[in-house]
Amino acid sequence: MNLLFVADPLEAFKVYKDTTFSMMREAQRRGHRIAACEPRHLAWRSGAQVQATVREIQLTGVDDDWFVESATSVRALREFDAVLMRKDPPFDSEYFYATHLLEQAEREGARVFNSPRALRDHPEKLAIMEFPQFLSPTLVTRDPDEVRRFHAEHQDVILKPLDGMGGMGIFRVRGDGLNLGAIVETLNGAGATTLMAQRFVPQITQGDKRVLVIGGKVVPFSLARIPQGSEVRGNLAAGGKGVAQPLTPRDREIAETLGPVLAERGLLLVGLDVIGDCLTEINVTSPTCFQEITQQSGFDVPAMFVDALEAACARLTG
Incomplete structure (x- = not known):
């Protein structure tokens, strides 16, 4: 080809x-x-x-x-x-x-x-809202007062912009609410910009897991991106350490539920981010971690991807 x-x-x-x-x-x-x-x-x-x-x-x-x-x-x-x-x-x-x-x-x-349309239809943070059964309590809003009420209810929360990448712009606000107002102002621009708030998932210490789905099928290993030192972010771009590990039953449940749905919409390759038992992002633009998973686990992710690409092209040529 x-x-x-x-x-x-x-x-x-x-x-x-x-x-x-x-x-x-x-x-x-x-x-x-x-x-x-x-x-x-x-x-x-x-x-x-x-x-x-x-x-x-x-x-x-x-x-x-x-x-x-x-x-x-x-x-x-x-x-x-x-x-x-x-x-x-x-x-x-x-x-x-x-x-x-x-x-x-x-x-x-x-x-x-x-699929270009599917790329537009699945903004990577917002797309998770279609699958509430797999989420930590989550709020998407431009209203600073809604954010304050969400924090008052859940106490320990993560705030982040919808268009961030590589862990940029992610803040944790604990029960004391320290700097909540300033953080909301920074992310929200006095109501001009939509942000996401999520109840903090303490299992982040065990890693922000990247679960790959290729052609609707699940790669059997994830890459757990583990925060280092006092950092709350596990992203590799933020200094996280990547450790390949077998999927947990919950990882597989999430991936096997979403995989066929997203593949049907034209998403050949998807990277699901999972912390603990909670889905946190659906990455569709340029999912990564092929080499890290392959090198550490021995499972050939690039071969699985090219297999799926060849099969998809064969179906389309009929």
């Missing part, structure tokens, strides 16, 4: 841990051809098809100089067997516009994973 990865600049990849790189490596191992572009390279001219300036590459197997570029060309997205949207968050206006261009490419016959 000819595969196009829409991603961040190739030169910025940290190949020792990058999930998109691990997808490319497995795809090339199977003989698939690899091309890449950034969202800024997408273009749509009136009367024409959505196209992109793409770099055709081959992986070298050398970390410091991990790819060679064989050609650069302008190609319609529908010419590829699959287009993989792997641009990292934030989900800002430019990401939003890119999903519209990718959706137009779908109408022209391109096969895009994850």
